[in-house]
Amino acid sequence: MRPKPPFDFERSAQMHSRFRNSLPDLYEDNVYMRVLRTDRKPVLVSVSSRGTIREPRLLIDTYPLLNNSEVVQLKHVLRLMFEPTFDFDRFYAIAKKDATMRTIAKKLRGLRPIRPPTTFESVIIAITEQQISLHAAIAIRSRLIQRYGDTVTRGGRLFYSFPTPESLAKAKPAGLRKTGLSASKARCISEFSKKIANDEFNLDRLSQMDDDQVVAELTKFRGIGEWTAKYTLIRGMGRVNSLPADDLGIRRAVSQAYFNGRSISTEEVRITMTKKFAPYSGIAAFYLMYHLFWEQPSS
DNA sequence: AGCCAGGTTTAAT
DNA sequence: ATTAAACATGGC
Numbered sequence: 001m002r003p004k005p006p007f008d009f010e011r012s013a014q015m016h017s018r019f020r021n022s023l024p025d026l027y028e029d030n031v032y033m034r035v036l037r038t039d040r041k042p043v044l045v046s047v048s049s050r051g052t053i054r055e056p057r058l059l060i061d062t063y064p065l066l067n068n069s070e071v072v073q074l075k076h077v078l079r080l081m082f083e084p085t086f087d088f089d090r091f092y093a094i095a096k097k098d099a100t101m102r103t104i105a106k107k108l109r110g111l112r113p114i115r116p117p118t119t120f121e122s123v124i125i126a127i128t129e130q131q132i133s134l135h136a137a138i139a140i141r142s143r144l145i146q147r148y149g150d151t152v153t154r155g156g157r158l159f160y161s162f163p164t165p166e167s168l169a170k171a172k173p174a175g176l177r178k179t180g181l182s183a184s185k186a187r188c189i190s191e192f193s194k195k196i197a198n199d200e201f202n203l204d205r206l207s208q209m210d211d212d213q214v215v216a217e218l219t220k221f222r223g224i225g226e227w228t229a230k231y232t233l234i235r236g237m238g239r240v241n242s243l244p245a246d247d248l249g250i251r252r253a254v255s256q257a258y259f260n261g262r263s264i265s266t267e268e269v270r271i272t273m274t275k276k277f278a279p280y281s282g283i284a285a286f287y288l289m290y291h292l293f294w295e296q297p298s299s
Numbered sequence: 300a301g302c303c304a305g306g307t308t309t310a311a312t
Numbered sequence: 313a314t315t316a317a318a319c320a321t322g323g324c
Contacts, residue, residue: 132319135323139322182318183319222308251305310315
């Protein structure tokens with residue numbers, strides 16, 4: 001597979017090895033691993049780089065072996081995950097106009113978020129990450145995946161897929177609670193999964209809508225507020241001009257970069273980022289956060 | 300030990 | 313329309 005350049009696969013993938021056991025993504029020895037689904041069966045996909053940032057080339061290995069139709073399906077999913085949804089050259093051109101971002105973008109050139117394969121997964125991840133710390137969220141999410149995901153065994157090792165809407169729709173409240181979810185989040189996840197599983201709501205429709213419409217549609221669900229909807233837009237759907245301006249991490253990053261670290265309002269975040277980087281304010285915020293939290297020793 | 304962390308809902312002004 | 317409390321867990 002040859003994704004559009006520039007793409008720094010190593011840097012982009014290693015975000016997923018930041019925390020031990022942060023399922024469903026694994027990154028070990030420069031190989032990104034993940035269980036993806038075809039129609040029915042879960043497939044362990046291993047991705048490693050055989051190219052450069054300027055000429056990215058990804059080697060894809062799958063297990064078990066696939067038939068032709070399954071190969072087609074997986075190719076589609078992999079494109080969703082690794083191909084950018086926008087023109088990086090234009091983003092970098094705009095980034096250059098800002099002194100701080102110029103430095104960061106130059107250093108991080110080719111970095112991009114690897115997107116989860118489905119919007120459903122993005123929504124569930126966002127719900128688990130509401131309010132609680134990232135560490136807590138990852139622990140809970142891993143238990144959710146181990147309890148409700150499908151598995152592939154390879155080399156005596158067990159790999160988990162992200163749970164399907166059907167599997168979470170069938171989950172009992174007590175089972176969901178056991179993963180560490182609060183009662184209200186468990187209920188929200190159950191309700192949401194049921195509506196997706198029995199096709200009461202089709203998440204694919206969202207891709208036809210503009211950002212504001214998507215937020216309006218998603219916030220109709222109980223348990224999905226503005227933060228969760230916008231998080232889904234930027235991380236799950238690659239809508240790079242949306243940004244959860246009320247997000248604590250983004251606020252810290254923007255404050256650090258442009259306000260000397262003083263605490264700022266969500267309005268200041270929105271105005272600053274939009275003014276400087278529209279229509280790429282979301283990806284710009286991602287770069288600021290990566291720079292602040294992943295690259296620097298501490299803060 | 301206690302407080303806070305990448306929110307949302309419900310209920311009460 | 314705005315404000316407050318409850319929520320569950322993990323890390324420091």
